[in-house]
Amino acid sequence: MNKKVVIAIAGFGNIGSNFYKLLEKTKVSVITQTGKTPIVKYISAKNFRKKRLVRIPKSKWIKDPLKFPKMKDIDIIIELIGGADGIAKKLVFSSLKNKKHVITANKALIAKYGNELASLAEINNVNLEYEASVAGGIPIIRSIKESLIGNKIDKIYGILNGTTNFILSSMESKGKDFSEVLSIAKKLGYAETNPKSDLNGDDSAAKIKILSSLVFKSTITKNYILTEGIQNITLKDITYAKTLGYKIKLLSISEIIEKKIIERVHPCLISSNSYLGNIDGVLNAVVIDGKPVGKVVLQGEGAGLGPTTSALISDLCSVLRGNIKLPFGISYKKKKKLTKFDILKHASSSYLRIEVQDLPGVLSSITKIFAKNRISIKNLIQNPDKKNKKASIVIITYKNLEKNYKNLFLNLVKNKFVLKKPIFIRIENL
């Protein structure tokens, strides 16, 4: 006889109900492969009557998920409420304290409280699984923890947000504006009604913080990391980038430089021929650079119902198999605390678009500012708009320090010919 394992699902929206359905469908194979019989005994949701893919059986419904941790018969609690604080936070903390295994798709929660939650799970000898929280369809977390365990990894980077990647690649392929493409994305379900945390980079930042901690065996970075979104990317810049052989992508990058950690999320110009340059649409892709394994690339759908529920089932099977795993593959007592690398000392080449008045002496005035800041120009395109007496100056620079770009920027903004805040996008050589 297979041992029965009792599950409670907290949060029964699209993900919850799809997970429930997929589990019913794959139950036989789950039982065969884990030797345990999972039983969803309780489901909590704010609204019992809401129209769903699956109706909540009356016998399973419990309004308040915060009752779950104290219920003796529950083995696993699956948190699908979302949000870094509020009920989700209370539920997960309390579940682990009460020795319940937890599975969650909540990246905001893990990014914010992952250190504390991992130590709680370890102390209470239960599992905390969160494969669905980062790039759902890509088995990235388990691969780092289990398959790449013998490697020294110095860099992890990739496209971790499907919404912004869809928007940027559609702007390029369709030649449409940001706002136009955003409303298409909403219609297709690729962007949420309020896509703020996708667009401003916060979603990607949470994910790269989690991945950093896993690959560098360090505590999750608290507080701010460099995070810029795609809200200011215009079709104009995408078109210039294309002419110059680049694509614009929102990348998440974490690396060790001089034994310090630097994590950043920002739009990048990358070669059109590069691997990540060819990842279009809602796809996600992650590149891990390790020794001795070399470059490992994982690609797949990042979010959406299918990939997320697939990841949840894999987390469930991991718990059902029965051995306790450390949530970050290493004891909380042994995690390194990495110092932050000063972002101002980071070097990259960059793309600048400066809108100026079309007057004699402008170009020399602008290039003088570059020279003053010791920033060398690699390419320069001047594109006059005679009718409006304006011109766009597009510049690709050689590698320089973030600090110098900051100063350059201040000088440019003050220049009398410059009409608005220049566009500044870093170039990554991948």
Place this chain on the structure above:
Amino acid sequence: MNKKVVIAIAGFGNIGSNFYKLLEKTKVSVITQTGKTPIVKYISAKNFRKKRLVRIPKSKWIKDPLKFPKMKDIDIIIELIGGADGIAKKLVFSSLKNKKHVITANKALIAKYGNELASLAEINNVNLEYEASVAGGIPIIRSIKESLIGNKIDKIYGILNGTTNFILSSMESKGKDFSEVLSIAKKLGYAETNPKSDLNGDDSAAKIKILSSLVFKSTITKNYILTEGIQNITLKDITYAKTLGYKIKLLSISEIIEKKIIERVHPCLISSNSYLGNIDGVLNAVVIDGKPVGKVVLQGEGAGLGPTTSALISDLCSVLRGNIKLPFGISYKKKKKLTKFDILKHASSSYLRIEVQDLPGVLSSITKIFAKNRISIKNLIQNPDKKNKKASIVIITYKNLEKNYKNLFLNLVKNKFVLKKPIFIRIENL
């Protein structure tokens, strides 16, 4: 105190000595992450004195690896001898029977005896791990077994042999002949002195058989699967393919059609813009098409010391973690036995290059053969070599059955204008 786990390594060539070195280097992290202390107590090698990366400590050396299975203090045997039969086979069978965990990088052995070995491991309650046997640097086996467990997979395909991929992509990028590139590959260590099993597709066939069994939860196919190598691919064909927007790649493909299995390894024309079309050099890439996860792609170095030893360490950690896993993720009693799909009923479009005498009436004579076999022509290029009174006819066909191509081929060979066996390469739309 951490429990000590005793390891015996059988076979101490490049892989064995590199693994030994990497294990010493990563020991602390392995102990931290698994809670066990691995100790390599025995090493077996044919020649004690051979020059190696690491000298075998005299105290560890045992000449005959077949003694390992009976030695009481050994917990894990790592087989790095190679070959589907002979000592490797004897050692692995005997180890499992004597309740020793086995880790192996031996794809030929697993492809040939995987069914038997998996049931032996299950019956004796020990682990059999073989991540290093397929696409070393890509965590493909563990991902299928653990991360994609909730998915229904209908197709798996990819580039599974780095040697042939290096040769094909170098022929294209450098415009060099097969034999010329082969000797470069040998010099760079990308091809073995005797690269036969790489070139003729046998190596890829062993790997796709293993992957098929994993994704379809079926027994490993016995006997022959369609296997064609790259020995007959010429620069001429690569150049024609390029002109037509294709690249030539040696693909391994396994899929379920009408509930039957079809496995094949052969050169393919694939779109230059496709994902696999851009995997060049020694890289491997695997695409898994699953529901609900969607398309998952894993890419990395397929072989070589670094990737292989990385995979071995991940297998070792999997064993050290302590829970027994079924080698194919499913009990041998529950594996499906799939019927083979009749390859003659498989449909694809194709590329043909036919060398003919340059005489009046040739083209009509050739196209008549196509018409007779009901094979429609999509593109045709006739390229005369006036000086030698010869011509090349390159044809891209619409989709048709393998059976009809067979007949077409027979008719073509008999045609009086045809100078030699035509080149036939299937086209895959990926």
